[in-house]
Amino acid sequence: MEDRQLETHPDLLDPEWRKRAERDARLGAKQDLKRRRKQRPRRRFRMSRWHVVVLFLVMTAAVLAAAVVVVNQMRGSSSAGQPPRVAPVLSGVDLARPFDRTPAANWREGVAGITVPPGQAVGGFTAQEVDAAYQTVTKAIAAARLGSRALQDHDGSELLALLAPNERTRLEQTLTSGPTLEKDRYFTLIGAKGLSQVPPRMTGSLTAKPGGKGELIVHASYAVAYAFDARPDEARSPMDIVPFVREEQDYVIRKAPPFAKADAGLSIGEGSGYNSRMACDAIKTGILAPQYADKDRPVVGVPVGDDAAAYDPTKPLPSLDTCG
The missing domain is CATH 3.10.450 (Nuclear Transport Factor 2; Chain: A,)
Structure with missing residues (x-):
């Protein structure tokens, strides 16, 4: 008998009142969720000695690999099974620019x-x-x-x-x-x-x-x-x-x-x-x-x-x- 009285209550029959009630309910639910998140304890990551050792080894390997690439680029590229090509040095003579340091340098x-x-x-x-x-x-x-x-x-x-x-x-x-x-x-x-x-x-x-x-x-x-x-x-x-x-x-x-x-x-x-x-x-x-x-x-x-x-x-x- 009371359930029927609630269903026919004038406020429930008012569309504007029902919209405000639904909005207030959603707002309350969001606020409650935020309170629960704030109360949840945070986990802190602590690096063990093992993690430190692994990270050091990885960084060292990366540095060595980069150094190898730089050295190979300085020496010149090489094919598999062949030594790296080194630019020839000619005791002060550049065969690509043979007239440098001669009277014909500007001819x-x-x-x-x-x-x-x-x-x-x-x-x-x-x-x-x-x-x-x-x-x-x-x-x-x-x-x-x-x-x-x-x-x-x-x-x-x-x-x-x-x-x-x-x-x-x-x-x-x-x-x-x-x-x-x-x-x-x-x-x-x-x-x-x-x-x-x-x-x-x-x-x-x-x-x-x-x-x-x-x-x-x-x-x-x-x-x-x-x-x-x-x-x-x-x-x-x-x-x-x-x-x-x-x-x-x-x-x-x-x-x-x-x-x-x-x-x-x-x-x-x-x-x-x-x-x-x-x-x-x-x-x-x-x-x-x-x-x-x-x-x-x-x-x-x-x-x-x-x-x-x-x-x-x-x-x-x-x-x-x-x-x-």
């Missing part, structure tokens, strides 16, 4: 190191013809001092192809024969000690002046530095692997007419040269080789006449023989 690569002035009319040659003459002479220098056929095979065909027909006939025997002092006058001959992969460097300039009637003389004043390969026991300094070639050379351009067609074009005029920091035994046969190739003639200090002027194309050629 440019190849014929880019030769200054070519803008063409101007000279004698009976127009500015355009002088420009063309500069280009022809630059190609002749490259064929003689940088060309792979000349350097590696002692083959003068690249230079011969640039010459006037009669000049080609005159020099063909000299430029196609074996190494000789006469052949060395026209282009560089490299011996068994091969060049490195680093291209030769050059410095110098071209100038033009009138010759006889129908002639233009282009004077080339330049120096070339060559880098040779070497083993660690062969090279003590850059001086041992970088020989130099100085040249003062006239090139003659002739026009037809007044010259015959067979004489028109490029001819090689008067010239003189100077070599330094090379192997003396080899250069006597017309071959350019690095200084270390002279096993029985070690060079101590700076070669005779080896100063800044010796490598400066704006200065006169040295008169002293570096081989004595």
